[in-house]
Amino acid sequence: MAQHNETGKQGEAEAARYLREKGYEIVAQNYRYQHAEIDLIAKKGKLMVFAEVKTRTNISYGNPEEFVSYTKAKLVMKAAEHYIFAHSWFHDVRFDIIAITLVGNEPQVKHIEDAFA
Template sequence: MAQHNETGKQGELEATRYLREKGYEIVAQNFRHQHAEIDIIAQKEKLLIFAEVKTRTNLSYGNPEEFVSYTKAKLVMKAAEQYIFANGWMHDIRFDIIAVTVAGTDLRVKHIEDAFS
């Protein structure tokens, strides 16, 4: 597997660990609908979050969260709409970005709530 794929997997593992520590239940990972993928769907009480995880090992070109494009956000929202419809979710939702930075042994997780508003 390519190094960037390994880095992405590591970031998603850290993001799920982080969310669990914050009291979220991981409902689904890598949910796909047409051309869209949602990295993590998590629930805390009556709140469902759709999280896009971005992981970087080098900040020379910017922070991880800066790499979530408008197009990607729209795709995530479309997939979330399908998930909500398919599962009959009738409570609050939120779109978050979880930015993971890995530099050697230093690992940082930044949780940006309500990132697509």
Template sequence: MAQHNETGKQGEAEAVRYLREKGYEILSHNYRYKHAEIDLIAKKGQLLVFAEVKTRSNLNYGNPEEFVSYTKAKLVMRAAEAYIFATDWMHDVRFDIIAVTLSGSQLNVKHIEDAFC
């Protein structure tokens, strides 16, 4: 498997660990709807969180969160709408970015709540 795929998998695993530590229940990994994918869907109380995870091994080209494009955000929102409808969710929702930086032995997780809507 390509190195960037391994980095992404490791970043998602760190994001799951982070969210669980913060009291979130992970409902789904890599939820797909047509051409869209949501990395993580989590729940905390009556709040449903759709999280886009971006992982980088260095910051040479910018912070991970800077790589969530307008197009990607729209795709995530479209998939979230399908998930909400399929599960008949009737409470609050939020769209977050979890930016993970893995550099040598250094690990940094940055949780950006309400990143887009």
């Protein structure tokens, strides 16, 4: 497997761990709908969070969250809409970015709530 794929998997695992520590329940990972994918779907009470995880091992070219494009955000929202209707979710939703930086011994996590607002 390519190194960037391993980095992405490691970042998603770190993001899931982080969300669990914050009291969220992970309900889906790598949810796909057509050409769209949502990295993590988490629930906390009556709030469903659709999270895009971006991981970098080097921030020379920018922070991880800067690499979430408008097009990517639209795709995540499209997949989330499908998930919401397929699972009859009638409560609050939020779109977050979880930026993971893997530099040094400890991963750095930056959780950006309502990132697509």
